[in-house]
Amino acid sequence: MEKPVEEQEVGEVDQFSVLLVDDEREFLETLIKRLQKRKLQVTGAGCGEEALRIIKETPPDVVVLDVRMQGMDGIQTLREIKKVCPMVEVIMLTGHASLEVAVEGMELGAFDYLMKPMDIDELVYKLEDAYKRKTIQERKIKHLEEERERSLT
Amino acid sequence: MRRRVFKSLQRKIVFITLVVSFIPLISLSVVIYNQFAQMFKDKIEEQIKYRARVQSNAIELFLKERIAILTVMADTHTFDNLAEKDNIGRLFQVMNRRAGGFIDLGLIDSAGRHVAYTGPYNLLELNYYSQPWFGEVESKGIYISDVFLGYRHVPHFIIAVRRQENNRSWILRATIDPNVFESLVRAGQVGKTGDAFIINKAGFYQTNPRFNGQILSKSNLEPTVFGEGTTVLEKVNREGEKVLYAGSWLKENNWLLVISQEASEEMTKLFRTRRMGIITVTSGCLLIIMTIIFTTNQIIRRLEVADRKMNELNAQLVHTDKLAALGKMAAGVAHEINNPLAVIAEKTGWMEDLLTEEEFQNSKYFEEYKKSLKKIEEHVERARKVTHGMLGFARRMEPHLEDVDVNEVLHQTITFLESSARLNNITIERDLSSDLPIIASDHAQLQQVFLNLMTNAIDVIGKDGIIHVRSRRTNSEIAISIKDNGPGIPKEFQSRVFEPFFTTKQIGKGTGLGLSVSHNIVQNLHGTITFESEEGKGTTFTVKLPVVVPQKK
Numbered sequence: 031m032e033k034p035v036e037e038q039e040v041g042e043v044d045q046f047s048v049l050l051v052d053d054e055r056e057f058l059e060t061l062i063k064r065l066q067k068r069k070l071q072v073t074g075a076g077c078g079e080e081a082l083r084i085i086k087e088t089p090p091d092v093v094v095l096d097v098r099m100q101g102m103d104g105i106q107t108l109r110e111i112k113k114v115c116p117m118v119e120v121i122m123l124t125g126h127a128s129l130e131v132a133v134e135g136m137e138l139g140a141f142d143y144l145m146k147p148m149d150i151d152e153l154v155y156k157l158e159d160a161y162k163r164k165t166i167q168e169r170k171i172k173h174l175e176e177e178r179e180r181s182l183t
Numbered sequence: 184m185r186r187r188v189f190k191s192l193q194r195k196i197v198f199i200t201l202v203v204s205f206i207p208l209i210s211l212s213v214v215i216y217n218q219f220a221q222m223f224k225d226k227i228e229e230q231i232k233y234r235a236r237v238q239s240n241a242i243e244l245f246l247k248e249r250i251a252i253l254t255v256m257a258d259t260h261t262f263d264n265l266a267e268k269d270n271i272g273r274l275f276q277v278m279n280r281r282a283g284g285f286i287d288l289g290l291i292d293s294a295g296r297h298v299a300y301t302g303p304y305n306l307l308e309l310n311y312y313s314q315p316w317f318g319e320v321e322s323k324g325i326y327i328s329d330v331f332l333g334y335r336h337v338p339h340f341i342i343a344v345r346r347q348e349n350n351r352s353w354i355l356r357a358t359i360d361p362n363v364f365e366s367l368v369r370a371g372q373v374g375k376t377g378d379a380f381i382i383n384k385a386g387f388y389q390t391n392p393r394f395n396g397q398i399l400s401k402s403n404l405e406p407t408v409f410g411e412g413t414t415v416l417e418k419v420n421r422e423g424e425k426v427l428y429a430g431s432w433l434k435e436n437n438w439l440l441v442i443s444q445e446a447s448e449e450m451t452k453l454f455r456t457r458r459m460g461i462i463t464v465t466s467g468c469l470l471i472i473m474t475i476i477f478t479t480n481q482i483i484r485r486l487e488v489a490d491r492k493m494n495e496l497n498a499q500l501v502h503t504d505k506l507a508a509l510g511k512m513a514a515g516v517a518h519e520i521n522n523p524l525a526v527i528a529e530k531t532g533w534m535e536d537l538l539t540e541e542e543f544q545n546s547k548y549f550e551e552y553k554k555s556l557k558k559i560e561e562h563v564e565r566a567r568k569v570t571h572g573m574l575g576f577a578r579r580m581e582p583h584l585e586d587v588d589v590n591e592v593l594h595q596t597i598t599f600l601e602s603s604a605r606l607n608n609i610t611i612e613r614d615l616s617s618d619l620p621i622i623a624s625d626h627a628q629l630q631q632v633f634l635n636l637m638t639n640a641i642d643v644i645g646k647d648g649i650i651h652v653r654s655r656r657t658n659s660e661i662a663i664s665i666k667d668n669g670p671g672i673p674k675e676f677q678s679r680v681f682e683p684f685f686t687t688k689q690i691g692k693g694t695g696l697g698l699s700v701s702h703n704i705v706q707n708l709h710g711t712i713t714f715e716s717e718e719g720k721g722t723t724f725t726v727k728l729p730v731v732v733p734q735k736k
Contacts, residue, residue: 057529061529146522
């Protein structure tokens with residue numbers, strides 16, 4: 031049942047890059063492996079600072095961000111990400127059922143949120159949705175820019 | 184313990200109110216009564232004194248009249264004239280006709296010889312020279328004697344006047360009719376116990392008293408205790424009765440007219456007043472006592488009810504605190520478990536992913552392996568439900584207020600559960616009031632609460648039963664009750680129903696969080712959730728929500 035759907039989805043969307051941010055190393059590594067197995071370009075970051083460094087160097091399409099982390103927490107990291115690279119879509123991950131934080135994240139421009147432990151398929155769908163939105167947004171912007179250039183010339 | 188405190192409080196209140204109401208009441212009535220009694224007594228004394236004075240004046244007048252008539256007779260007649268036979272008899276008749284009250288009349292010469300006499304006794308030719316009164320008349324000219332027996336041996340008294348005729352002196356003597364005199368004196372007596380009599384200076388009766396004694400016997404009154412003129416005094420007689428005596432001196436302070444009366448007879452009216460007063464005051468006191476006891480009873484009962492309510496409230500508060508503390512702990516534990524759980528879930532997922540690789544497919548244990556991984560996933564899912572429930576319990580989420588039609592929420596929830604209920608032959612009856620207002624509340628959270636309560640009801644009934652869902656509006660609340668006819672909650676569990684992790688379901692079937700989460704939600708919505716349960720009959724959960732009118736947009 032799962033496979034055809036997956037293939038279909040993959041078929042529709044291009045390969046896109048994902049950055050996973052979580053301070054639970056085991057969780058991070060395993061999730062990277064699983065997403066890679068699902069043909070996604072995945073990199074990982076163990077903390078908010080590292081994530082920001084990576085985003086500055088090579089901006090990914092979608093970021094999956096844990097809310098509760100040592101050092102910079104998820105909300106702070108989200109703010110920074112949106113400053114550096116507003117086009118990046120962010121999915122919040124929370125082990126904490128505190129919806130307030132999730133809602134706050136959404137208000138700051140996160141695409142969606144998921145509760146740990148989550149279903150891998152659900153995560154993949156959300157990632158794809160986020161990527162789709164990103165491409166639509168980019169296309170719109172591109173279109174607007176072309177319009178402007180045309181009007182200028 | 185509490186009861187005793189209230190009892191002693193009641194006793195104190197009763198005692199103090201009784202004291203402050205009785206002291207003025209009783210002292211006022213005593214003072215008023217005493218004033219009244221004093222006035223009454225003064226009046227009685229005044230009255231008896233007045234009677235004594237009037238009576239003594241009458242007697243004095245009587246005696247003066249007799250003296251006057253006797254003096255006139257002596258002055259207008261000569262000795263010889265009177266000594267003539269029958270003349271004194273005629274004179275006596277004239278005197279008695281004009282004045283009355285005389286018994287006899289006699290003429291005595293200076294030697295004391297009874298020269299002429301008219302009257303019922305045979306006293307002619309008797310010599311009075313040695314009689315005590317004879318000397319008195321000789322020296323004073325006019326004399327009224329005390330009562331004495333004399334030659335006739337009958338108690339009597341006399342009036343005598345001396346006449347100096349040229350160089351010879353003689354005496355005209357008359358005896359006063361004791362009956363006439365006594366009836367004159369007796370005119371002063373009043374009532375059943377009243378008496379009027381005369382005693383002389385030595386205390387001997389000069390007239391017959393009505394009680395205790397007779398003429399010439401010694402009276403038990405001491406005349407010297409009576410003052411000048413007319414005085415009143417009170418004495419206790421032999422029977423122990425108080426007797427009022429009014430004494431008035433007359434006959435140049437030789438006789439004392441006494442008018443007596445038992446105090447009780449005059450005091451009857453006063454006693455009646457006193458009885459009335461005592462009855463009135465006593466019934467007033469009884470009324471006060473009854474009122475005080477009644478009102479304090481009421482007050483104490485109210486206090487007891489308030490106290491009990493406060494205790495219940497305190498217990499509830501403690502309970503709520505306990506729940507909050509438990510919630511915090513649950514959240515901490517849940518979070519700590521949730522992270523490893525997430526790692527386990529990922530690892531298992533990764534292992535499953537790897538199983539799709541070809542080399543594993545050929546393994547002899549492939550199916551076993553796959554089954555075990557599924558089991559791990561199932562149990563992770565089970566643990567996840569618990570941790571999420573716990574986090575949900577601890578969640579201090581501000582309710583998202585929106586316009587909520589409570590009946591609509593109930594309808595949705597019932598529809599959602601109806602099919603699974605029907606499978607177990609459970610009917611869900613709706614008894615929803617049509618006049619519920621739209622309130623500002625949280626639709627999703629309310630739905631969760633109703634879902635919890637109804638799922639519980641279905642679970643406890645098991646098979647074959649009725650769930651009755653009812654909504655009503657009271658003044659400021661909407662009350663929703665969900666009633667099942669299941670086995671009820673055993674008494675020993677009733678206090679723990681809202682505790683997190685408390686469940687009577689089989690292990691693995693329920694987390695024990697449904698009701699505690701519902702409790703939290705309803706509390707956050709400023710409502711209450713309560714239940715009533717009777718073993719064997721069923722349980723009714725009641726959610727009360729405040730009617731908060733949504734703000735106009």
